[in-house]
Amino acid sequence: MSFRRVFAVVLSFFSLAVLLDGCVMSEEMKRIELVKQSQSRRAEAGSTNLNGEQLFFRSCNTCHPSGRANLGPSLESLSEHFPDDAQLKAYIRKGSGIMPPQPKDAINEQEMDNLVDYLRHLTFDK
Numbered sequence: 493m494s495f496r497r498v499f500a501v502v503l504s505f506f507s508l509a510v511l512l513d514g515c516v517m518s519e520e521m522k523r524i525e526l527v528k529q530s531q532s533r534r535a536e537a538g539s540t541n542l543n544g545e546q547l548f549f550r551s552c553n554t555c556h557p558s559g560r561a562n563l564g565p566s567l568e569s570l571s572e573h574f575p576d577d578a579q580l581k582a583y584i585r586k587g588s589g590i591m592p593p594q595p596k597d598a599i600n601e602q603e604m605d606n607l608v609d610y611l612r613h614l615t616f617d618k
């Protein structure tokens with residue numbers, strides 16, 4: 493066998509290997525891409541970044557209509573009971589009795605800040 497011939501054979505094996513490897517790699521890349529897509533979809537679903545008012549109406553208003561008593565108590569004294577934001581956030585996250593907990597996939601950190609800001613500015617003109 494001439495050197496050329498050997499070289500050609502070696503070269504074709506080599507390119508076949510690269511080709512196969514490429515296929516396996518691209519399958520793997522596709523899989524990684526799909527996982528990434530589904531992760532970012534999930535992250536988006538959890539990070540709607542609603543403002544405080546939207547969150548309040550979605551998750552709180554049924555029991556505290558406009559901050560007033562219904563199934564839950566009035567929120568008029570909330571800043572007396574929870575002078576500290578961290579305390580208030582922990583309370584909202586955990587829930588209490590029939591008041592449901594609000595984990596991070598329901599209200600993300602940014603939204604929690606928005607909600608607390610909204611709660612602190614509720615007005616109770618009579």
Ligand code: HEC
Nearest residue numbers: 551552555563564565567569570573584588589590591592
């Ligand atoms: C299913 C009804 C319900 C929902 C929904 C609800 N709450 Fe409540 N909430 C209650 C009840 C009942 C209490 C009193 C709990 C207790 O005494 O253990 C309460 C208490 C509170 C308190 C304490 C008030 C105080 O001054 O001591 C705060 C603050 C509060 N809720 C905020 C919220 C926020 C913010 C949301 C929305 C994320 C919310 N609640 C959703 C029923 C509800």
